[in-house]
Amino acid sequence: MTRTAIVTAAIFALVVAGGILHFADANAVVIFVVTGAALGGVAWTIGIATESVGARYGPAVTGALQSTLGNLPELFIVLFALAAGELVVAQFAILGSLFANALLVLGLAVAVGALRSGDGIMRFAPRLPNDTATLLLLAVFIIALLGASDLAGDAASDNQVAISVVGAVLLLAVYCAWLFAYLRAEVRGERALEEPAHGVLPFSFSLGLLAGSGISAAFVSEWFVDAIDPAVEELGISKAFTGLVIVAIAGNAVENVVAVQLAAKQKYDLAVSVVKNSVVQIACFLWPVLILASLLFTQQLTFVVAPVFVGGLVLMALAVWQITGDGEAAFFEGAALVALYLVLGTIVWFE
């Protein structure tokens, strides 16, 4: 408990430091690093706070709460990026957290989990992986169809916003249909989240922590997005790499390190559930919602991405399905997911 308190204090110190640096017009790279770290930290405090709040309501509600609130930093980053007209950063932040979660975090969880199991195979219930494979394929297929139409320069590609909006609404509808059935089945089965991953905090403290973290996430995201452009220029890294790797890991993936910890404790079902729910929520909930929200901005977010990322998304969805669909995964399969992430990162590095 004390360790949690110390870490939490350190995180809020980082948030405050980020704010001071921002208003003091400090060096962009410094702001970028500090606010990036603060973002990752805030994502983590949101995680443990929701877990403790959820301890009152059972695992199904906790899971739903956790994935929704856990994506808050992500949501804020994209909204501020859209408001600042940084469409590329907004889109790469979403793409990046999909890749980081589905390939890097899931891959690490599988690799660690398989090493810890007696016979080198990590086993888990195949239902959720298959459900999420379906949802991910649906999202990815909509993106691929728009990408193909864009590549061919069809008349349809002039209507990307309209088509993306239709796709977003359909995706949300299917996601809700799934979530409804999933939560109902979970509540009925009360498949145990036997003990929270981090230990339970007092209820009122958790609520306060949640509020504080949420507000911090909003502020830190704005400072972070503000610092990206000058920082990237100074560092000489490509914007694609920044968005796809750094922003993604800071804004979203850090939180999911818990999945790797769960796998190390042989809580395989829970580990898979954390990553999978997160991936599906970004693809089928966050992205569509942001597309609809972006109608209020001057620049619209769409499902249209560059060919290499269309390819990456389709291949990611297939790899995740192939590796986790049978409810078994070996060390080398986790390594394969991580390798795929590193290749993507390398390509983007040279972009």
Next chain:
Amino acid sequence: MTRTAIVTAAIFALVVAGGILHFADANAVVIFVVTGAALGGVAWTIGIATESVGARYGPAVTGALQSTLGNLPELFIVLFALAAGELVVAQFAILGSLFANALLVLGLAVAVGALRSGDGIMRFAPRLPNDTATLLLLAVFIIALLGASDLAGDAASDNQVAISVVGAVLLLAVYCAWLFAYLRAEVRGERALEEPAHGVLPFSFSLGLLAGSGISAAFVSEWFVDAIDPAVEELGISKAFTGLVIVAIAGNAVENVVAVQLAAKQKYDLAVSVVKNSVVQIACFLWPVLILASLLFTQQLTFVVAPVFVGGLVLMALAVWQITGDGEAAFFEGAALVALYLVLGTIVWFE
């Protein structure tokens, strides 16, 4: 029985009305609507007639008869379109019935079937879905390879007709190998088509109905194809949308509504069998046969389609495999298939 008689009479009245309008040079949109409805109707009467005829021979023969004759309207539309030099309409009619059956009809059947089942999961024997997934992938892969070669502007793309002919012959050979084994296994097992979906008609009446429907299909198809061009112009819809959505639904999908009805009655295996057989027959039998037949016309049908449809076909085949390959499907999976169809329709609408 009386209801069937009334509906049948109404359908033939539509056929006659279509003919009168055609020869009276009526407004194209009116002809288009009337003959389109007549086509859907004729597809339906062919369906119930073959079912009754088949009641004499057992389910395996009935299935084979039904899918073959059920595709007659489709066949006539494409032939008349080819004869009229309407290559785009011909190709879109085939593509459209693949998409309409594999995504829309199958999706609706799964959604309805899952809702009707006790636990929200529609269950069926996985053998047929897996077989048809293989066949569909083979067809789609030939199309994708030709598409990739066409996209790259290779020398090979100058020889699309020759390559398509080779592909068509190979596809037919594999399809026949599958059909032979499938029918033999079916006849041996006599897996029950316990009762026909529509009730049995007298044998001689069925034969007459079949002959009448077949001849009507031929005439109505010609009038329908004739009316497409002026009707599309008057309505201001894109030709792609007309071919891919309207013609497909009129010419082929209506017939398969029976699959949705079967799913509603919890005859899951039969429902899956009707859609799956239909999809595979279009991809692996009708399309190849039409490619070979088109060698007699001035314009040749090939397997080369626009990139967005290549993408659509590959993704369709993968989605159908992923969703039905395990012999289980939930409501949201049916909804996902329907959503994919709607996104494709939206893209084509703007084409």
Next chain:
Amino acid sequence: MTRTAIVTAAIFALVVAGGILHFADANAVVIFVVTGAALGGVAWTIGIATESVGARYGPAVTGALQSTLGNLPELFIVLFALAAGELVVAQFAILGSLFANALLVLGLAVAVGALRSGDGIMRFAPRLPNDTATLLLLAVFIIALLGASDLAGDAASDNQVAISVVGAVLLLAVYCAWLFAYLRAEVRGERALEEPAHGVLPFSFSLGLLAGSGISAAFVSEWFVDAIDPAVEELGISKAFTGLVIVAIAGNAVENVVAVQLAAKQKYDLAVSVVKNSVVQIACFLWPVLILASLLFTQQLTFVVAPVFVGGLVLMALAVWQITGDGEAAFFEGAALVALYLVLGTIVWFE
């Protein structure tokens, strides 16, 4: 045993004949045919020699030895082609042996095996096919990502060599992780290679045969590569077809005919193991190693291939997964793999 001796003698006679023709500056087509046949023969003698050597060490070591040494001719061809600046031949030789093994040889093995089984279904343990599907997908996905980046003319495509090297190192790492776990499990289980496919030769003779075959493979490969250019010109076949079909079958696929023989003897697991190991080794070991080795040459081998082959590889990996992933395959599924190979061959013929 005597038959083996006669065949072996004939093969070495071919090797000698190839050398004489080469140094006598004979007609290129003649050299091409003779050295091509000699290559196929040498691949075969390497196969039986390693099998006999391996009889001392058990099946796991034999398998590893066999796939590694069996790919020697392939390795020499690519190295000599690289040394001669024939980048296209080098790449097509690798691509070709992937296609020839994964589609043609596997397809034939499945077709023959299914025909020989009582109920028309060839059954085998699904673990290895699933493992190799994962590895194959990983390799193919790296290739597809580079292909997509190349197609889009991104900045990343200027760094194909660097990205390919990163991909090669990652692929090798994942392959080693898999091989380590696989061999350990095999050694523990000693899943029987009950009797070698060809009968056991005396140990010292086997070692001599191995050495002789390896040296012959090196020489014959050089003469063969030398003869390709003039022979292709004289014959008027496209270079793509030569590399992808003829070189591939001579250099690699002949050896794997043993898989078809094993399937005919209903040794289904062994048959699948021979083809699968071979395919994975080419994709995840030979290709990466050659990419790294090519850094020493003036022209570098990469993972970047033309779009139609990117498509072909992705579809191949999916088809092989779909057909063998469930541990069952019917005749028509083998036929489908062969058909896919023939379509690819046809496209390349017109290239």
